[in-house]
Amino acid sequence: MKLTSTLTALGAAAGIALSSPATAEITGSVEVAGSSTVYPISTFVGEQFTETYPQVSVNIQKIGSGGGFKQFVAGNTDASNASRLIKAKEIKAAAENNIEFIEMLVAYDGLSIVINKSNTWASELTVDHLKTIFDANSTAKTWADVDPSFPNTELKLYIPAETSGTFSYFQEKVVGKEGELRGTSVGENDNLTVSGVADNVGAIGFLGYAYYAENKDKVNAVAIQNKAGEFVAPSSEAIESGNYNPFSRPLFIYWNVESLKKPEVAALAEFTIDVAPTAAEAVGYVRLPEWVYDSMFDRLEDKVTGSIFYDAELNPKKGTLKDLLGE
Numbered sequence: 307m308k309l310t311s312t313l314t315a316l317g318a319a320a321g322i323a324l325s326s327p328a329t330a331e332i333t334g335s336v337e338v339a340g341s342s343t344v345y346p347i348s349t350f351v352g353e354q355f356t357e358t359y360p361q362v363s364v365n366i367q368k369i370g371s372g373g374g375f376k377q378f379v380a381g382n383t384d385a386s387n388a389s390r391l392i393k394a395k396e397i398k399a400a401a402e403n404n405i406e407f408i409e410m411l412v413a414y415d416g417l418s419i420v421i422n423k424s425n426t427w428a429s430e431l432t433v434d435h436l437k438t439i440f441d442a443n444s445t446a447k448t449w450a451d452v453d454p455s456f457p458n459t460e461l462k463l464y465i466p467a468e469t470s471g472t473f474s475y476f477q478e479k480v481v482g483k484e485g486e487l488r489g490t491s492v493g494e495n496d497n498l499t500v501s502g503v504a505d506n507v508g509a510i511g512f513l514g515y516a517y518y519a520e521n522k523d524k525v526n527a528v529a530i531q532n533k534a535g536e537f538v539a540p541s542s543e544a545i546e547s548g549n550y551n552p553f554s555r556p557l558f559i560y561w562n563v564e565s566l567k568k569p570e571v572a573a574l575a576e577f578t579i580d581v582a583p584t585a586a587e588a589v590g591y592v593r594l595p596e597w598v599y600d601s602m603f604d605r606l607e608d609k610v611t612g613s614i615f616y617d618a619e620l621n622p623k624k625g626t627l628k629d630l631l632g633e
Contacts, residue, residue: 332359332361334361334570335364337365338366340373340388340471342472343470344389345387348559351574364574369494370469371469373469378407379399392613405562407560409560412578412594412602414556414593415514416544416592418518420527429528431529431530433479439452442481442485461509462509464489464509464510465492500517515592517590520590533552597633
């Protein structure tokens with residue numbers, strides 16, 4: 307990774323005189339809130355950062371992507387963790403409060419559908435199966451209602467809070483943006499999904515890949531039929547290649563441009579890009595290609611604001627990541 311600029315350059319761009327990262331006596335605090343999925347990455351980075359900058363406090367709240375954006379667009383946080391793309395209405399809310407932001411991609415995730423270890427019948431499911439299970443309008447009460455070949459075992463569903471980016475992403479892919487999901491909410495605590503599914507043979511839930519990878523001894527992941535008709539289970543290789551679709555997704559951190567004028571926030575933002583590949587793999591996610599991190603650094607250094615996924619009128623843009631980043 308190139309990352310050739312130093313904190314001094316970032317400080318100069320912000321109008322702040324700083325010494326080099328190795329000798330700078332940076333103090334203060336950084337407020338981060340948002341996704342429980344991105345939380346492990348952010349925590350890993352924060353812990354590494356405070357070893358280098360012990361006089362800086364990095365405070366990270368796990369309140370869901372939606373909850374994080376609510377605080378971020380109001381100017382209450384310096385950065386927002388998100389397991390989904392910022393919404394157009396959230397961009398508008400930020401603009402109304404004169405909040406400009408820089409979008410940073412930090413890793414790939416594979417939203418993982420998990421079942422009980424004793425569930426031997428649902429190791430492969432289609433998105434239509436998932437819709438029958440989780441759609442709020444579904445009348446299915448047992449696994450046999452989902453597929454006649456499945457046993458007459460009662461369904462028990464676990465879902466994250468509606469403020470969760472994982473909830474929103476799953477909702478969009480399975481029942482559509484206007485659809486509704488059903489199930490027992492575990493809030494922002496993915497470990498409750500793990501324990502709930504582990505304790506009930508008929509249970510099913512969904513969470514970020516890192517939480518599944520950490521708990522493979524307690525739950526099984528379902529292979530999902532992708533666009534090519536193949537059943538693919540979540541794995542680092544399948545997520546990175548895109549074969550684990552439609553549940554492969556990027557993870558984000560959004561940075562308040564005004565906050566980046568503070569040395570401690572500028573330092574953490576640069577440090578995040580530098581450490582993100584290691585952090586992603588350390589906590590069970592998938593690192594992005596090196597050129598993406600290079601592009602993230604360039605956008606941070608050049609203070610390129612807004613989202614690459616929308617045009618000027620906030621209409622969604624289509625194309626590959628290379629197309630959207632202009633590589």
